Amino acid sequence: MAVAKAACLNHISRESSDIRRLANFYKEIFGFEEIESPDFGEFKVIWLNLPGSFPMHLIERNPLTKLPEGPYSSTAAVADPSNLPRGHHICFTVSNFDSFVQSLKDKGIQTFERSLPNGKVRQIFFFDPDGNGLEVASREAP
Numbered sequence: 390m391a392v393a394k395a396a397c398l399n400h401i402s403r404e405s406s407d408i409r410r411l412a413n414f415y416k417e418i419f420g421f422e423e424i425e426s427p428d429f430g431e432f433k434v435i436w437l438n439l440p441g442s443f444p445m446h447l448i449e450r451n452p453l454t455k456l457p458e459g460p461y462s463s464t465a466a467v468a469d470p471s472n473l474p475r476g477h478h479i480c481f482t483v484s485n486f487d488s489f490v491q492s493l494k495d496k497g498i499q500t501f502e503r504s505l506p507n508g509k510v511r512q513i514f515f516f517d518p519d520g521n522g523l524e525v526a527s528r529e530a531p
Contacts, residue, residue, distance in 0.1 A: 398443050399443075399444075400443060400444040400445060400446050401443065401444075401445050401446070401479060402445070402446040402447070402448055403445065403446075403447055403448070403517075403519065403521055404447075404448050404449075404450045404451075405447055405448070405449070405450055405519045406449075406450045406452075406519075407518075407519075408433060408434070408435045408447040408448070408449055409435070410518055411435075411447050411517065411518060411519055412435045412437060412447055414517055414518050415437055415445060415447075415517070416437070418492075418493075419439060419481060420439065420440070421437035421438065421439050421445060422437065422438050422439075422440065423435060423436070423437055424436050424437065424438045424444070432448065432449040432451065433449040434446060434447060434448050434449065435447040468499075468516065468520065469499075469501075470499055470500055470501035470514040470515050470516060470522075471501040471514070473501065473514035473515075473516075473522040473523075473524065474501075474503065474512070474514060474524075477521075477522055478514065478521075478522030478523055478524050479521070479522070479523055479524070480523075480524040480525070480526055481523070481524070481525050481526070482525070482526045482527070482528060483525055483526075483527070483528075484528055486511055486513075486525070486526075486527035486528075489513075489525060490502070490513050490525075493513065493515060498515050498516075499515060499516075500513050500514065500515045501513070501514045501515070502514075509529045510526050510527055510528075510529050511526070511527040512524055512525070512526050512527075513525050
């Protein structure tokens with residue numbers, strides 16, 4: 390029996406040295422909307438919400454920490470989206486998979502495409518501007 394009762398996703402957070410750039414990316418690509426954000430004083434945040442889904446909290450990176458910001462800040466990382474199926478990523482599902490993929494290509498975003506073994510769900514992997522892994526999946530085909 391699980392320790393947590395009625396657990397559900399509350400939010401996802403991303404740390405960034407440029408939270409405005411990251412907010413603009415998620416608003417343009419996925420349709421997130423900015424919502425009221427608290428003033429923490431010592432660091433900036435931008436809170437976003439994906440209507441009908443979940444919030445995302447963008448947090449100004451602490452330059453004193455040694456935590457990697459993402460794959461691009463790691464000395465061994467390869468900025469290759471084909472590594473993302475086995476790496477850390479957030480996955481979104483969209484109903485307009487083909488036009489979404491074309492929009493990424495039109496924007497010059499490097500991607501990696503594949504399908505689940507049964508062929509019913511197509512996937513595309515790519516990075517946000519800070520090197521965080523993203524996946525977008527098609528709705529399951531009948």
